[in-house]
Amino acid sequence: xxxxxxxxxxxxxxxxxxxxxxxxxxxxxxxxxxxxxxxxxxxxxxxxxxxxxxxxxxxxxxxxxxxxxxxxxxxxxxxxxxxxxxxxxxxxxxxxxxxxxxxxxxxxxxxxxxxxxxxxxxxxxxxxxxxxxxxxxxxxxxxxxxxxxxxxxxxxxxxxxxxxxxxxxxxxxxxxxxxxxxxxxxx
Numbered sequence: 001x002x003x004x005x006x007x008x009x010x011x012x013x014x015x016x017x018x019x020x021x022x023x024x025x026x027x028x029x030x031x032x033x034x035x036x037x038x039x040x041x042x043x044x045x046x047x048x049x050x051x052x053x054x055x056x057x058x059x060x061x062x063x064x065x066x067x068x069x070x071x072x073x074x075x076x077x078x079x080x081x082x083x084x085x086x087x088x089x090x091x092x093x094x095x096x097x098x099x100x101x102x103x104x105x106x107x108x109x110x111x112x113x114x115x116x117x118x119x120x121x122x123x124x125x126x127x128x129x130x131x132x133x134x135x136x137x138x139x140x141x142x143x144x145x146x147x148x149x150x151x152x153x154x155x156x157x158x159x160x161x162x163x164x165x166x167x168x169x170x171x172x173x174x175x176x177x178x179x180x181x182x183x184x185x186x187x
Contacts, residue, residue, distance in 0.1 A: 020171050020178040021156065027165035030055070030158070031131035033092070035118045038105035043118055045090075046164055052187055053088035054170075055158040057120075057134060059095035059151045060107040063141075065172065066091070069157065070111040075176035077112060080183060085114065087183065093119040094129075094136045095151050132158070159186060 033045035033055070045053065054073065058066035070091060077084035091108040093099040099107075099119045108117030120128050129136055134154040141150040155172035168186055170179060 020174040020182050021159075022169045022171070024167050024169070027161070027167040029164050030160040030166045031128070033090075033118075033128065035092070035120065035124075036101055037116070037118060038101040040101075043116070045160065048088055048160075049164045050162050051086060051088050052162050052183075053090055053160045055090045055092060055160060057092050057094050057132070057136075057153050059093050059153065060099050060103055061095065061148075062151070062153075065153075065155055067111075069172075070108065070115065072174065072176045072179060073115070074112045076179035076183065077114075079176060079180035083184070083187065086187065089115045091115060091117045093117070094125065094153050096120060096122045096125065161186065 030045055033043075035043050037043045045055070056066075056069055056073075058069070060066070070089075073089050077087070077089070080087075089108075089112065091104065093104045093107075096119055101117070101119050104117030104119045106117065108115035125136065132154075135152070137152045138149045139152050141148075144150070157170040157174075158166055159168040159170060161167045168182070170182070174182075
């Protein structure tokens with residue numbers, strides 16, 4: 001005969017892991033992310049404990065991946081219903097030459113009023129790239145004027161659980177239904 005605790009353990013182990021990305025086998029605390037929001041107030045990812053978060057590094061002039069990702073977030077959040085409001089959605093620009101905190105906030109909020117838009121200042125960019133393990137580079141793109149540029153940035157979305165640990169990286173191109181399904185498993 002199983003005790004209630006044993007049954008809970010068995011059921012927890014039977015739950016399928018998220019399928020649309022990479023599970024981090026040994027989750028560690030998410031790297032620091034201390035930035036100013038559009039009002040000048042400090043935003044600290046570590047202070048968000050208790051609420052899971054998506055963290056996506058991109059830029060507001062992005063022609064494809066960034067608007068697609070944020071559109072998919074909005075659809076996934078809607079699919080989750082009231083549970084969607086328990087997740088923080090953070091768009092973090094890695095293009096401080098063109099993006100300000102105000103521009104990033106406005107950009108993120110056009111997809112959903114609850115989305116947060118932040119910008120990594122030039123002085124912090126190298127440290128954040130190293131801590132989070134990604135590269136950023138200016139790149140010429142077909143059809144752009146000489147003074148315009150694209151920015152290569154990570155395509156995956158980092159998931160930070162309610163304990164502040166990075167536990168999963170969503171694969172680029174995950175569909176809203178896939179995101180919502182995996183979020184249910186991660187929350």
